[in-house]
Amino acid sequence: MRGAVLYGPRDxxxxxxxxxxxxxxxxxVIRIAAAxxxxxxxxxxxxxxxxxxxxxxxxxxxxxxxxxxxxxxxVKPGQFVVGSFFASDNTCPIxxxxxxxxCVQREIVLGAQAGRLRVPLADGTLVxxxxxxxxxxxxxxxxxxxxxxxxxxxADAANVKPGGTAVVVGDGAVGLLAVLSxxxxxxxxxIAMSRHQARQKxxxxxxxxxxxxxxxxxxxxxxxxxxxxxxxxxxxxxxxxQESMMQAIRAARPxxxxxxxxxxxxxxxDGAGLFFAHVHLHGGPAPVRQYLPHLIDLIWNRKxxxxxxxxxxxxxxxxxxxxxxxxxxxxxxxxxxPEARP
Amino acid sequence: MRGAVLYGPRDxxxxxxxxxxxxxxxxxVIRIAAAxxxxxxxxxxxxxxxxxxxxxxxxxxxxxxxxxxxxxxxVKPGQFVVGSFFASDNTCPIxxxxxxxxCVQREIVLGAQAGRLRVPLADGTLVxxxxxxxxxxxxxxxxxxxxxxxxxxxADAANVKPGGTAVVVGDGAVGLLAVLSxxxxxxxxxIAMSRHQARQKxxxxxxxxxxxxxxxxxxxxxxxxxxxxxxxxxxxxxxxxQESMMQAIRAARPxxxxxxxxxxxxxxxDGAGLFFAHVHLHGGPAPVRQYLPHLIDLIWNRKxxxxxxxxxxxxxxxxxxxxxxxxxxxxxxxxxxPEARP
Numbered sequence: 222m223r224g225a226v227l228y229g230p231r232d233x234x235x236x237x238x239x240x241x242x243x244x245x246x247x248x249x250v251i252r253i254a255a256a257x258x259x260x261x262x263x264x265x266x267x268x269x270x271x272x273x274x275x276x277x278x279x280x281x282x283x284x285x286x287x288x289x290x291x292x293x294x295x296v297k298p299g300q301f302v303v304g305s306f307f308a309s310d311n312t313c314p315i316x317x318x319x320x321x322x323x324c325v326q327r328e329i330v331l332g333a334q335a336g337r338l339r340v341p342l343a344d345g346t347l348v349x350x351x352x353x354x355x356x357x358x359x360x361x362x363x364x365x366x367x368x369x370x371x372x373x374x375x376a377d378a379a380n381v382k383p384g385g386t387a388v389v390v391g392d393g394a395v396g397l398l399a400v401l402s403x404x405x406x407x408x409x410x411x412i413a414m415s416r417h418q419a420r421q422k423x424x425x426x427x428x429x430x431x432x433x434x435x436x437x438x439x440x441x442x443x444x445x446x447x448x449x450x451x452x453x454x455x456x457x458x459x460x461x462x463q464e465s466m467m468q469a470i471r472a473a474r475p476x477x478x479x480x481x482x483x484x485x486x487x488x489x490x491d492g493a494g495l496f497f498a499h500v501h502l503h504g505g506p507a508p509v510r511q512y513l514p515h516l517i518d519l520i521w522n523r524k525x526x527x528x529x530x531x532x533x534x535x536x537x538x539x540x541x542x543x544x545x546x547x548x549x550x551x552x553x554x555x556x557x558x559p560e561a562r563p
Numbered sequence: 564m565r566g567a568v569l570y571g572p573r574d575x576x577x578x579x580x581x582x583x584x585x586x587x588x589x590x591x592v593i594r595i596a597a598a599x600x601x602x603x604x605x606x607x608x609x610x611x612x613x614x615x616x617x618x619x620x621x622x623x624x625x626x627x628x629x630x631x632x633x634x635x636x637x638v639k640p641g642q643f644v645v646g647s648f649f650a651s652d653n654t655c656p657i658x659x660x661x662x663x664x665x666c667v668q669r670e671i672v673l674g675a676q677a678g679r680l681r682v683p684l685a686d687g688t689l690v691x692x693x694x695x696x697x698x699x700x701x702x703x704x705x706x707x708x709x710x711x712x713x714x715x716x717x718a719d720a721a722n723v724k725p726g727g728t729a730v731v732v733g734d735g736a737v738g739l740l741a742v743l744s745x746x747x748x749x750x751x752x753x754i755a756m757s758r759h760q761a762r763q764k765x766x767x768x769x770x771x772x773x774x775x776x777x778x779x780x781x782x783x784x785x786x787x788x789x790x791x792x793x794x795x796x797x798x799x800x801x802x803x804x805q806e807s808m809m810q811a812i813r814a815a816r817p818x819x820x821x822x823x824x825x826x827x828x829x830x831x832x833d834g835a836g837l838f839f840a841h842v843h844l845h846g847g848p849a850p851v852r853q854y855l856p857h858l859i860d861l862i863w864n865r866k867x868x869x870x871x872x873x874x875x876x877x878x879x880x881x882x883x884x885x886x887x888x889x890x891x892x893x894x895x896x897x898x899x900x901p902e903a904r905p
Contacts, residue, residue: 314793315817323817323841325793451656451667466834475657475665475847481838488834492808492827499665499847505817505838 223560224335225278225540230268231548233541238277241332241339246290249343251302254284255363256334256557257531258543260393261484266544269486279334279557280306281367283359286347287337295344301354302347303362303517304340305370305509306330311345321345321510334540336559348513351521358520360528360556364398365516368554369527370509371482372398372459373516376406378480378503379455383407388444389429390469391459392420394530394554395482397427399457401527404428405519408455412447414440414468420553423529437468444472452477458504461485475499482507531556565902566677567620567882572610573890575883580619583674583681588632591685593644596626597705598676598899599873600885602735603826608886611828621676621899622648623709625701628689629679637686643696644689645704645859646682647712647851648672653687663687663852676882678901690855693863700862702870702898706740707858710896711869712851713824714740714801715858718748720822720845721797725749730786731771732811733801734762736872736896737824739769741799743869746770747861750797754789756782756810762895765871779810786814794819800846803827817841824849873898 224238241250256279264270283303286296296302309316309324316324328341340346354362361369372395381387387403389396392415403411404427413424416434424432435443445452452474458465461483470490473479481504495502519525533552535543543555566580583592598621606612625645628638638644651658651666658666670683682688696704703711714737723729729745731738734757745753746769755766758776766774777785787794794816800807803825812832815821823846837844861867875894877885885897 314791318816318818320818320841449656461834463834474660476660476662476850481834485834485838490832490834490837492803492805492823492830492832495832495844496823496827496847499662501843501845502837503843505841508818 246292277332282333308341322506364527371507373402374507375399375457376402380478384409387455396459401427588634619674624675650683664848706869713849715744716849717741717799718744722820726751729797738801743769
């Protein structure tokens with residue numbers, strides 16, 4: 222089987238890898254229907270996060286179960302399933318509280334940019350769709366695996382409420398789907414911070430009511446201006462840099478909620494500054510598993526179309542071009558079609 | 564009138580000051596029934612927070628209204644009132660959301676370690692008791708002004724729930740009253756982190772079910788041990804140092820809530836660390852005004868006795884000894900009796 226392997230900065234190769242196998246009784250092996258490149262893959266791709274050794278990449282996936290371990294009872298071969306980047310047992314107290322991405326047994330899932338994938342803790346991790354999806358639903362089901370689930374967590378963690386005002390910092394796929402999520406949760410105003418025309422357009426399609434192109438101090442001033450000088454009730458930080466984090470915190474009103482869902486890189490928060498900002502702060506690896514049943518339902522019934530974030534589709538052997546296009550911001554998100562699909 | 568003035572590190576003087584007067588139509592002047600020294604006063608007292616010029620000190624107060632400005636309608640001369648350290652209009656959107664300590668019109672109240680005090684925005688700031696309190700209720704009503712309200716916010720911001728587990732970091736007056744607050748909110752287990760016997764005893768009286776004497780790594784390990792390896796659902800940080808903040812964050816389970824209510828001094832939070840801790844973080848200046856009616860009611864009906872945190876009572880002219888006793892941890896909290904009381 223061939224799959225994507227990251228060797229170092231800007232060095233992604235599509236090459237022969239070991240065939241995934243059931244190694245524990247709780248595993249499943251799935252045949253990938255579609256994979257993709259994640260914004261978070263760009264940190265190691267750009268060399269900002271070091272890669273010590275050649276690493277199989279890709280952690281977003283959906284596809285058909287081929288084989289399950291002897292103790293797997295909740296999914297079976299032939300079912301179409303969606304999972305997420307952390308495998309979880311979905312039974313421990315942390316999972317039960319809705320934080321599956323910090324499950325006591327959690328395991329990172331890696332290597333999804335390939336034809337087949339081993340998924341640990343299959344019973345807890347995978348959610349089956351009601352049947353075999355039609356072709357047009359596949360991009361959206363793939364989005365549910367990470368970027369949609371992460372955008373949904375951003376909206377949930379920022380306490381987006383019906384009629385409230387939500388500001389989204391970041392116009393990557395997660396930011397755009399955070400807009401969609403805030404819309405689904407009934408936000409009355411959704412202000413997307415973006416200076417990129419194609420992304421602004423998609424943000425509006427997903428439910429943004431206003432666009433702010435300014436950043437930093439000017440961006441914060443503009444949000445204050447739009448919110449009677451107070452700042453927003455909910456601010457969704459979907460980037461992970463010092464600048465975006467401070468922009469998010471400063472755009473929130475005292476007592477407001479700031480969520481952050483991209484792994485922070487080099488972010489330092491001053492305790493006293495945060496204290497007087499008086500905000501709620503919540504974030505971390507999105508517990509996508511918590512939301513999957515609901516998200517699959519919304520997609521299956523065509524209430525939402527998150528798959529629109531994929532504006533580039535490539536055969537998987539061109540995975541390196543997918544990384545390049547996202548790195549250069551030529552594409553919002555690249556979908557990869559496996560060589561032999563289910 | 565004489566009052567306490569901080570001149571610099573460890574230099575508190577009790578000296579003649581201008582008599583407080585109504586300077587705006589929204590002001591009130593009250594005669595102080597009792598004042599006290601706050602743990603937060605120790606930062607400038609110790610020179611950790613610089614004092615540029617001689618400053619009238621004290622921001623906790625209760626007493627009898629003597630005079631009100633022309634636009635004050637909600638309190639009147641002769642009423643016994645409790646206020647807090649930030650004056651607030653209690654009508655702006657931030658106040659209405661329960662964040663009066665970030666009111667758009669907020670003003671710091673200072674100079675309460677004296678016989679009389681000017682309180683700005685009296686209608687929004689002051690809450691009258693049902694009648695003149697008996698002598699024994701005065702320490703508790705004074706506690707409501709800051710330390711109890713702050714401990715209550717710590718429990719509220721840490722999402723303490725009936726039956727849940729709360730850990731309190733810090734055994735100062737705020738930490739002890741955070742224990743009392745968690746108890747009132749129905750926490751099933753309250754773990755107080757303290758290595759000071761008299762404070763442990765009071766923590767138990769207030770509702771602590773367990774005491775942990777370890778700190779830092781060992782303290783975190785002990786909390787994990789007591790919570791099936793997971794950490795606590797609610798952790799209340801009532802100190803404000805880097806060590807206590809990290810201890811609090813690390814003692815919480817993923818998805819748990821960490822509150823912090825003491826002004827952080829030199830605290831820096833690593834974004835990535837916070838992200839993977841997966842906690843909710845909320846704190847800031849306690850919106851005591853939000854809680855005052857309820858707290859006064861609990862005190863008036865003798866459901867709680869937060870005044871127990873005052874283990875030293877001094878005539879106000881000995882205010883410098885009050886600072887010394889708290890600085891040296893000889894006293895939990897010093898109550899100051901004005902020269903001429905209402």
